[in-house]
Amino acid sequence: MKTVAFIGLGNMGIPMTRNLVEAGFEVIGYDLSAAALETAVGHGVKRAVSAAEAAAAADVVISMLPTGEHVRNAYLGPSGLIETSRPGTLLMDSSTISSTVTVELAAAARAAGRRMIDAPVSGGTPRARSGTLTFMVGGDASDVDDAQPLLEAMGQRIFHVGVSGAGHTTKLCNNVLSGICMAGTAEALALGVANGLDPAILSEVMRNSSGSNYALERYHPFPGLMDGVPSANNFAGGFRSDFQLKDMRLAKELANSSRVFSAMGNLACELFALHCSNGHAAEDYSSIIKLAMDLDQYFAGHPVSGGESK
CATH class of the missing domain: 3.40.50.720 (NAD(P)-binding Rossmann-like Domain)
Known part of the structure; x- marks a missing residue:
């Protein structure tokens, strides 16, 4: 061995x-x-x-x-x-x-x-x-x-x-898409909650519709809806937001050198940069939901008792 x-x-x-x-x-x-x-x-x-x-x-x-x-x-x-x-x-x-x-x-x-x-x-x-x-x-x-x-x-x-190098290129392609999806999922959840929707029901609908993605299925950013993920642990212990930002900046450099138009990747990169500058760099990247909504204010009016795996 x-x-x-x-x-x-x-x-x-x-x-x-x-x-x-x-x-x-x-x-x-x-x-x-x-x-x-x-x-x-x-x-x-x-x-x-x-x-x-x-x-x-x-x-x-x-x-x-x-x-x-x-x-x-x-x-x-x-x-x-x-x-x-x-x-x-x-x-x-x-x-x-x-x-x-x-x-x-x-x-x-x-x-x-x-x-x-x-x-x-x-x-x-x-x-x-x-x-x-x-x-x-x-x-x-x-x-x-x-x-x-x-x-x-x-x-x-x-x-x-x-x-050699193809593995890391593939990972950068994956991570820029992952960042875009996480930021988009957080934005959709924030929009629904701001208009009176239950985030659990909204998540279930999106999971079974065209908006389904990894964040909803396996790595939910909304606290209390999924066990075993960083959002269930105050966004600790996962993939740091500053590491996500680092990867998206690498992807941005690769896109620029490859002459590939990367509007969504560039925007998501800026969102994570703002999120990190707001003091959340060490938190898991799913904490980007904090940029879209005030979780403390939400849970002050909607206390939850624990997560449920989906």
């Missing part, structure tokens, strides 16, 4: 490592946060004192980091993952970053005798916990095949979408 080094134990990394351990992999973890590392150790991850130590002992290195600069520094910086991993090691970045960085890192890895794929994920923390993530993978087919057992331990749907 392969030994896996996992670098980055945040809201996504912790449940992903737990699923790897439960699937029988030996996992060595590292994170700058001592609390995050302690949580991972609690479900069977072996503690490393540095990313370099973890990589040196592993057959596969997986990174899940916030930004492209973090990823570049982790792989190319002093005592980076490329340098400290063994020749032939499979490197897999599951962060969401620019495909330009991915191509750069993959070339550096090949030059050093390592292999690299980009494998960003979709599904958020609920699917990370349940092991049902969707992986969008770029890289050589043989390397993707080699990673298949690990991907299947963490995910339900694995798509090989092309060469």
Whole structure:
């Protein structure tokens, strides 16, 4: 069984490592946060004192980091993952970053005798916990095949979408659409509530009509209507709004460089920028509903006692 080094134990990394351990992999973890590392150790991850130590002992290195600069520094910086991993090691970045960085890192890895794929994920923390993530993978087919057992331990749907960088391009396309859909869903709910509609009934109608989307089905932004999602936990523990904004800005840059008209993506990007500047950057991206309506005022007149999964 392969030994896996996992670098980055945040809201996504912790449940992903737990699923790897439960699937029988030996996992060595590292994170700058001592609390995050302690949580991972609690479900069977072996503690490393540095990313370099973890990589040196592993057959596969997986990174899940916030930004492209973090990823570049982790792989190319002093005592980076490329340098400290063994020749032939499979490197897999599951962060969401620019495909330009991915191509750069993959070339550096090949030059050093390592292999690299980009494998960003979709599904958020609920699917990370349940092991049902969707992986969008770029890289050589043989390397993707080699990673298949690990991907299947963490995910339900694995798509090989092309060469190095294609995984991250696919993820940016997905995330800009996800942001547009979440902002639009929040706006529709706010419009209905402002005109006297019950958000639960409105949601059920839209779920069974042409407005149905992932936010309504699996990641509802309105508190009290769905269990196990960030809106049921004061918008904590999910995909931060500033990370969503980062991804949408990357998508905007890609659209500009590709000469693709992206009016809705650009508008949604500005909405998330405003939402973050209003003090909600650390909250889950579904909290964009706060930009459309005053939840505190609503619940002052409509107290609820708990969520109901739909």
